[in-house]
Amino acid sequence: MTRTAFTNVRIFDGSGADTYLGDVLVEGKRIVQVTRLPERVSTDDARVIEGRGRFLMPGMTEAHTHFSWNDQPSLAAIQFMPPEEHMLWCVRVAKRYLDMGWTSAIGAAAAKPRLDVVLRNAIDAGEFPGPRYLAGSQEITTIGALGDNTLPHMKFEELSFGSVCSGPEEIRRSARTFIKYGVDHLKINLSGEYIAGLPAEMSPFAEEEVAMLAQEAKRYGKRMAAHARSSESVKQCVRHGIEMVYHASFADEEALDMLEAAKDKHFVAPGIGWLIRTTYHAAEFGITEAVATQMGYKRELEIASASLRAMHQRGIRILPGGDYGFAWMPHGTNANDLQYFVDYIGMTPAEALRAATQLGGQIMQRPDELGLLKAGYLADIVLVDGNPLENLALLTDPAKIQLVMKDGAIHKDCATPVPDDAALHLGGTSSPLVEEGVKEALAEML
Ligand SMILES: [Zn+2]
Numbered sequence: 001m002t003r004t005a006f007t008n009v010r011i012f013d014g015s016g017a018d019t020y021l022g023d024v025l026v027e028g029k030r031i032v033q034v035t036r037l038p039e040r041v042s043t044d045d046a047r048v049i050e051g052r053g054r055f056l057m058p059g060m061t062e063a064h065t066h067f068s069w070n071d072q073p074s075l076a077a078i079q080f081m082p083p084e085e086h087m088l089w090c091v092r093v094a095k096r097y098l099d100m101g102w103t104s105a106i107g108a109a110a111a112k113p114r115l116d117v118v119l120r121n122a123i124d125a126g127e128f129p130g131p132r133y134l135a136g137s138q139e140i141t142t143i144g145a146l147g148d149n150t151l152p153h154m155k156f157e158e159l160s161f162g163s164v165c166s167g168p169e170e171i172r173r174s175a176r177t178f179i180k181y182g183v184d185h186l187k188i189n190l191s192g193e194y195i196a197g198l199p200a201e202m203s204p205f206a207e208e209e210v211a212m213l214a215q216e217a218k219r220y221g222k223r224m225a226a227h228a229r230s231s232e233s234v235k236q237c238v239r240h241g242i243e244m245v246y247h248a249s250f251a252d253e254e255a256l257d258m259l260e261a262a263k264d265k266h267f268v269a270p271g272i273g274w275l276i277r278t279t280y281h282a283a284e285f286g287i288t289e290a291v292a293t294q295m296g297y298k299r300e301l302e303i304a305s306a307s308l309r310a311m312h313q314r315g316i317r318i319l320p321g322g323d324y325g326f327a328w329m330p331h332g333t334n335a336n337d338l339q340y341f342v343d344y345i346g347m348t349p350a351e352a353l354r355a356a357t358q359l360g361g362q363i364m365q366r367p368d369e370l371g372l373l374k375a376g377y378l379a380d381i382v383l384v385d386g387n388p389l390e391n392l393a394l395l396t397d398p399a400k401i402q403l404v405m406k407d408g409a410i411h412k413d414c415a416t417p418v419p420d421d422a423a424l425h426l427g428g429t430s431s432p433l434v435e436e437g438v439k440e441a442l443a444e445m446l
Pocket residue numbers: 064066108227246271322323
């Protein structure tokens with residue numbers, strides 16, 4: 001069994017506890033020993049990564065990704081990307097997340113029916129590198145609501161951004177269709193969204209429609225996620241057991257009480273980066289601060305900041321990530337959310353990092369084996385040059401993410417020098433995945 005020892009590293013174990021210097025030993029897919037100096041792990045037969053005091057933390061979980069969003073300035077650019085290019089795009093983006101230390105991700109909705117499912121299967125089969133991934137459906141929406149971009153001349157189902165349903169029976173049909181495709185969870189758009197010209201505070205679904213979604217999800221053992229900016233939509237999430245609540249900006253006192261009473265069940269992934277970057281960092285793409293204010297985003301950011309602070313104080317789980325994949329917030333810059341959590345929600349840096357790690361293991365439904373640096377846990381590990389607790393922005397810098405391990409296998413390694421002969425054969429890359437591929441190819445030739 002392969003053994004890897006990280007020696008003399010500053011350990012952030014994911015729980016939020018203070019860091020300490022120590023060693024971590026990985027055997028096969030799992031962490032088998034974590035020590036505190038002066039106690040050391042045995043490095044016999046192990047590949048040794050000399051930490052030299054660098055920061056070691058669990059891999060991060062992005063709680064609200066859309067790999068099929070294509071870093072363009074509009075929803076239309078996503079909707080009309082042809083399926084062939086779109087699949088390849090998703091494959092490339094998945095690697096980008098892993099490169100940046102996101103070793104797990106929740107697909108919060110795909111732009112075409114099977115993009116997420118096919119990507120998840122390819123990653124699971126080891127065909128392409130990417131985070132552990134839970135696949136979402138398209139956005140289930142209703143007539144005229146967020147995700148209904150259809151016009152009468154559109155003939156092909158795949159051109160519709162969302163799956164447009166009206167009435168419980170159509171919801172049932174849509175839910176069963178996505179379940180047939182193999183999704184892990186169903187995504188429903190329970191509120192509006194300003195950039196689509198719809199008030200964030202609208203709640204377009206009737207109670208019996210949401211109840212039908214919940215009934216079908218339960219029957220097939222699937223989870224649910226919801227785009228839920230309005231207060232009423234947050235309440236619908238709690239009433240119908242929709243675990244993953246995205247945004248929750250306008251949650252009023254009653255919604256906060258409901259979430260708090262069920263806080264062991266629900267996760268809130270606000271995607272606060274979207275509100276901040278659309279308000280203050282999108283001018284280059286025509287959304288100046290004045291435009292964003294007129295659209296409603298500045299007001300939503302202020303209200304969301306207050307309601308999210310209240311949620312954090314009530315112990316409701318808030319996770320980073322959300323809606324990266326636009327021109328003003330491209331995929332890979334997701335760790336910006338961590339500093340936003342400190343600035344807008346009142347978390348400490350350690351709480352923000354815990355939200356990305358330990359809480360990530362929980363939303364991935366593997367709380368006992370994912371999200372902590374602890375013996376017995378899966379070896380999803382990131383080595384960082386510098387201390388993110390002093391500067392969270394380090395986690396947005398590819399050069400500072402020096403090593404990424406998933407499932408005990410090193411995906412990215414800029415931490416150890418590349419031997420000359422490897423550099424010669426591999427064009428300078430140090431990726432062990434490539435090395436393995438080359439070895440296999442050579443073995444076949446001989
Ligand atoms: Zn989203």
